[in-house]
Amino acid sequence: MVERGILSRYDFRRPGVKLVYGLVIVIIALMVVSMLNPIFVTLFNGLKTNAAVNSFPPTFFPDGWHWRNYREGWQFFDMPLYLRNTLLIFGGNAMVIFVVLGAAAFSLSHLRVPYKRAVTTFFLMTLFIPPTTYIIPNFVNIKELGLMNSFWAFWLPAGANAFYLLLLKTFMDGIHHELFEAARMDGASDWRCFSRIALPLSVPIYSTLAIFIFSTAWNDWFWPSLIMHKSTMYPLSTAIYKYVIGARQLDLNIRFAILSIVMIPPIAVFLLFQRFIMRGLQLGSVKG
Amino acid sequence: MFVLPAAAIFIVFLWLPIAKGFVYSLYHVDFVHGNTFVGWDNYRTVLSDRDLLVAVRNTLYFVGLCLVIGFWVPIFFALAVSELRRFQGFVRASAYLPNVVPLVVLYGLWRWFYDPVGPINAALQALGLDSVAFMTDPDWSMISIVLMETWQQFGSAMLIYLAAVLSIPKDWYEAAEIDGAGIWARIRHITLPSIRNLVLLMLVMQLIATSQSYQSQLAMLDGGPMKATLTYALLIVKYATTKLEIGAASALGVLMFLVLALLAVIRNRLQDKGAGA
Structure with a gap:
């Protein structure tokens, strides 16, 4: 009380x-x-x-x-396929972010990196650039790289996220330096320091990130609709937008059943992992 | 070197498109025949487009509405909820719950809510009021979108404010009360000054976020009725997707970048002041 x-x-x-x-x-x-x-x-x-x-x-x-x-809602369209696509995007995004950004955050906070300040600025500067201003060039860029209709168009750009990098780096700054010095004394390489010490200790921030990444992958409908031109590659949200929201032939009760199916997983995730989400929110407000 | 993969990804998927935006804005982009340099033509095209003025006005209107309808709500509720002695956890969780509702569900649901024979109009009728054409009346359509977005997003802002309000030391109130400060005086002279920086930061962040808004306007109304919800960002998207003028869309993006960069600098100043504390 x-x-x-x-x-x-x-x-x-x-x-x-x-x-x-x-x-x-x-x-x-x-x-x-x-x-x-x-x-x-x-x-x-x-x-x-x-x-x-x-x-x-x-x-x-x-x-x-x-x-x-x-x-009936489940059978209205190929729900399992779209669900699989969404989960593929989530899994790939999480892998790229965890490994690539995790390693970068680790080296920026605990290794000797030449021009560290400049490199950090190079990463964090991107936070200032409003995403909508380059959404179209970004799309053309993906097209020119030949990544259209491919999940790589989600997985690789997912790693270009300065906000997640900042969260990871801030967390890893809090890990005591002595831990790594002791490990190095025992002959551990940088990679071992990262994979055996930094990663396991960062599980809390990784869980918070996982929830962020999940909700982004689950939510995003517009970007996939630009990138994916084959309907078999749509993630669930895009498929719902294309086939359910605009549909005229679909009974309202079935429509709401489909919406419920899409809504229940994130609500369940929220109720289960409230603690991590609330912490993520605080992190975002302190510096983001 | 552990930074290299991340650096490569940042260059290819962030810096390269950002730079390309500036380049494309000077080119006619053609995926089949290759790009041709056109100088300032794209800028001339978009600046002489009548829709540009409409879009700017709509965006300012949207940003303003979000402030009027949405900005004070989380602050008010953060103060109110911080005084709850019971059920605070429950109230927090339920205020945040709309945040996790997927966007497409939000659109599907609120389209039905705003239907001429939907629940909101039924309630209005029950109260003896005239029904409102939330979606098809140009005067109402933008307001409808702001109400919908406020419903979804205010919870997270409230939780951020709430954490700040709860972190204010209770002794300050105790001391002020002993000195004879009334409740309103305590709020005005202790609570509000303590969260002042945070409020400013959230204000700038909201300005940056709302001025880029287009997804709801696109999904709910496709910019209509009569271009009443055509925002600037939506105009960019339309240039690229329906008119297929990538160069002009990039030029619009560059113009927007110039305006928003200013806001971003202000935001950074505020954050460096330790606004999150």
């Missing part, structure tokens, strides 16, 4: 304060309801009959639990 905040126990005895405090609590409750309501609406609409979703005024609770919608 908090012993006091801005308000003290003494304040709470005054009726005026009580009234305003009560009002604020009502506002917070309203906020919570309006945050959660749309999420439940999505879940419940996915379980209604189509007639019930289309009724006016709409009802909140489903008229029955029509789990069959999920099967």
Whole structure:
């Protein structure tokens, strides 16, 4: 229990304060309801009959639990294929970021790198350049490199992320230098220092990053729609955008069932790993 | 050398496209016949485009709306939630939950919400108000998008503010109270000054982020109705995808870069002041 905040126990005895405090609590409750309501609406609409979703005024609770919608939604298009593509993108991105940026962060904070300051600036400068200003040249660049319709168009650029590099470097700065000196005394190479000491000690930051990378891969629909011209290569989000959001022939209840299927995994990840996500948020605010 | 792979990737996938943006803006880009140098022609094209003015105005309008509707909300709730003695964890989690809703779900869901016969209009009708054409009325379409984005994003901003508010030492309030400071005076003279730098930083970050906005406008309304949600960034995308004028799109990007670079420098100044603390 908090012993006091801005308000003290003494304040709470005054009726005026009580009234305003009560009002604020009502506002917070309203906020919570309006945050959660749309999420439940999505879940419940996915379980209604189509007639019930289309009724006016709409009802909140489903008229029955029509789990069959999920099967129909699953079969509406090749969900497993798109899911596989999304997971492939996530896995590849994570590998590149973990290895390439991890190694770079490690050497920038614990090894002797010539022109270290200049090199660090070279990496971190990119944080200042708003991504939208070069989105089109970036796309042309991918095209000229011949990476269109290939997952490499996601995996390699994923490593060009100064924000993740900064998070990794800040974390590794916190690992004591003596650890590596001791290891080197025992004859460990740089690589062993990285793989046997720095990596295992950085598991917390890696888990935070993994969640970031997962949500980016799960969320991104626009960039893949530029890069992937074969529909069999679409990740789930792009496929949903192309085939579900704009679809006219699709019953609303099935549509919401599909949206629920896409929404449930990230919510589950959030509820399971809340701790890491909250920490990531703080990291992002301190310097990012 | 462990930095080399990262350096190579940064050069090829970040610095190269950034540099190419400047180069392409002076060329007519043709994937089949090769590029030809056209000098300032692309700039002339985009600057004489009537849509440019519309797009700039829409972007400023969007940025302004995001400030008016979205900026104070997380600050207010951070203060309010910090005073909660129970259920704080639950409120935090539920405020953040919309953040993890995938964008495409957000679009699908809110399209239905904003439907002429959707739940919001049903509620308005129940209250005896006129129904609103959220999506098709040019006066409402941008507001609708801002409301939707505020719903999704305010939670993360709130949590950042909340952490700052909670890190203020409680003794300060105690001391101020003994000196006779009322509640409002405590908020005004202790809480707000303590988070002042953070508020400024978040303001600049929000300006940078919102001025680049295009995805919701594209997915929800494709820039319509009557170009009411055609933002500057969306114009860039449209130049490249529907008009296939890569050079002109790059020129627009360069112009935007010049404006936003200024904001980025300000942001960095603020961060160096230790705004996150």
